[in-house]
Amino acid sequence: MFTISALPSRHIASGDDYYDKVRHHPDVMNLEFEADDELNSTASRLTSPGEPITSSQAFMRGHGTFVEDEQVIASVAGTVERVNKLVSVKPVKSRSRRSGSRTNYRGKSKVQNKRWKVDVNSRQDGLLMLSSVNLPGGVQRRKLESDELQMRTFFEESDLLVAEVQSLFSDGSISLHTRSLRLPCGVDLILGLNGYIWVSKHVKEINQVGEEGFDAEAVYSNKNDPIDTTTSRAIIRVCNIIRVLARHHVPLTDHLIEQAYEWVIDQNIQIVDILNEENGESLVANVPALIARR
DSSP states (O other), X not given: OOOOOOOOOOOOOOHHHHHHHHHTOHHHHHHHHHHHHHHHHHTTSEEOTTOEXXXXXXXXXXXXXXXXXXXXXXXXXXXXXXXXTEXXXXXXXXXBOOOSOSOEEEEEEXXXXXXXXXXXXXXXXXXXXXXGSOOGXXXXXXXXXXXXXXXXXXXXXXXXXXXXXXXXXXXXXXXEEEOOOOOOXXXXXXXXXXXXXXXXXXXXXXXXXXXXXXXXHHHTOOSXXXXXXXXXXXXXXXXXXXXXXXXXTOOOOHHHHHHHHHHHHHTTOOGGGGGSHHHHHHHHHHOHHHHHHO
16 A cells, blocks of 8 residues: 655755855855955065965955966065955056057057057057048048058158057057147157157147148158257256156156256256256255145
8 A cells, every 4th residue: 555645845955055055164164264364464465476375265366366276376576455355466567558548658660451550568569540640631531552552651660659549449459549749848748658758849730630731741750850959958958857857756747847847947957967966856855846745
């Protein structure tokens, strides 16, 4: 004789239940507590490449780290940073990261298909498209194959150019476009966020992009214009001021350099004497913009 009865209800663990059981397992909890203590004890100090930071079973690796033998290991020298369970290392020094900006950059170019590949002192090279430059005469039209064949009349390999970051793509690549120069301190001065500084002879204002009479051949020329003695002295004076400010680890701005330039003129300091240690300290101590920062 058989007796039929209902099967006992079976509890099917959901993903959250399973996660909670695993997460709150005594071994895992102990591992997390130990890892927390270990990470907190190292968070305020520098780490070197190859140094273990914490366990990969309790934390996720972030930038500047890699996983080996169940350990999160630093791949760069820097400071350990933690956001919840994400561990990363902020490098002490790294290459410049580009962002959309109206600041100009300098780089060395290489000619490619309908574009120039530009070294902008960053993690990746920048791309200056043929469509992003101005044609002779300021003509606004679609770039043709004949324009592509004449790309080297604009920029050749190893030419230096000044451009702006136009946009960033999802893969980190950088799009550039050309712009005119700015005019502080009586000479043309461009401060690039990638660490490059461009000091050159004053360039007369040109018509805006697209207007008739725009001399693109003159703008993209790689021939040096003659520089008179007065302009040369002004350029050298600005360069020496920049060297002094950089030697004292002063963040550079066009307003600061203008004030330093005026102070040097007022003090009647010779160009070669600007680099003197005593004069450099006096410059840093007396420029109004630096006094206001203290």
